[in-house]
Amino acid sequence: SLEQLLTGKRITITAGPTREEIDPVRYLSNHSSGKMGYALAIAAQELGAAVTLISGPVNLLPPANIQTISVTSAIQMHEAVMETIHNCDIFIGCAAVADYQVQKKSNQKIKKSDSELTLTFIKNPDILSDVAHLANAPFTLGFAAETQNLQEYALGKLQRKKLNMIAANDVSDSTIGFNSEQNALTVFWSKGEKKLEVADKQLLARQLMHLVAQRYIEESND
Numbered sequence: 208s209l210e211q212l213l214t215g216k217r218i219t220i221t222a223g224p225t226r227e228e229i230d231p232v233r234y235l236s237n238h239s240s241g242k243m244g245y246a247l248a249i250a251a252q253e254l255g256a257a258v259t260l261i262s263g264p265v266n267l268l269p270p271a272n273i274q275t276i277s278v279t280s281a282i283q284m285h286e287a288v289m290e291t292i293h294n295c296d297i298f299i300g301c302a303a304v305a306d307y308q309v310q311k312k313s314n315q316k317i318k319k320s321d322s323e324l325t326l327t328f329i330k331n332p333d334i335l336s337d338v339a340h341l342a343n344a345p346f347t348l349g350f351a352a353e354t355q356n357l358q359e360y361a362l363g364k365l366q367r368k369k370l371n372m373i374a375a376n377d378v379s380d381s382t383i384g385f386n387s388e389q390n391a392l393t394v395f396w397s398k399g400e401k402k403l404e405v406a407d408k409q410l411l412a413r414q415l416m417h418l419v420a421q422r423y424i425e426e427s428n429d
């Protein structure tokens with residue numbers, strides 16, 4: 208599309224997994240590849256936006272001419288987002304942020320013993336929710352990665368986290384979602400919904416960014 212719907216707008220996008228350290232050699236993480244978030248960053252730039260991409264550890268090259276900030280843990284991602292969120296018009300949370308971190312990280316490698324090992328986890332801050340609850344909150348799009356009750360859980364997150372939009376991602380289907388080339392989404396907002404059928408992530412990202420730009424422009428004019 209040659210339509211520059213987002214010229215002059217600033218967009219911050221999170222992408223990829225986070226890693227929660229257990230000891231110097233071990234971590235807890237998930238299967239996010241970063242592909243969906245990186246594709247969204249490129250699609251936003253194509254619409255004329257100035258994009259900041261905040262990325263967990265992935266095997267992707269930073270997209271050309273996009274400010275990319277690399278982080279590892281959820282706490283680091285939270286800090287990087289909060290530092291760059293001011294003057295931001297649109298925030299997209301595509302990262303698969305770990306909900307928990309290990310309560311007591313071990314400074315030394317945990318040694319194998321004859322007994323069982325128990326780790327205690329404490330909750331991480333919710334980056335998306337914190338952004339959406341800011342006094343001067345940007346327009347927000349969240350993702351909901353679910354293996355069941357897709358619509359119900361997505362709508363719950365839309366409401367609880369106070370978002371403008373949510374993209375529901377059925378991650379029980381291994382051909383889409385985490386670490387695959389393709390994805391499919393159902394996007395919900397307060398007054399509507401739209402189904403984006405299975406497609407390559409870059410094509411799907413263009414469709415989603417176009418929808419976000421339309422909703423953003425419409426809600427700014429309300």
Ligand code: PMT
Binds near residue numbers: 332333335376
């Ligand atoms: O990276 P890919 O391999 O391309 O895969 C894409 C994807 C499946 C990771 C992506 O499409 C996706 O669904 N991302 C959201 C994954 C996720 O963690 O969803 P969630 O339902 O657990 O979280 C809900 C929302 O809150 C998300 O926008 C998430 O970024 C945000 N969140 C969650 C926890 C937390 N502590 N902070 C957050 O900001």
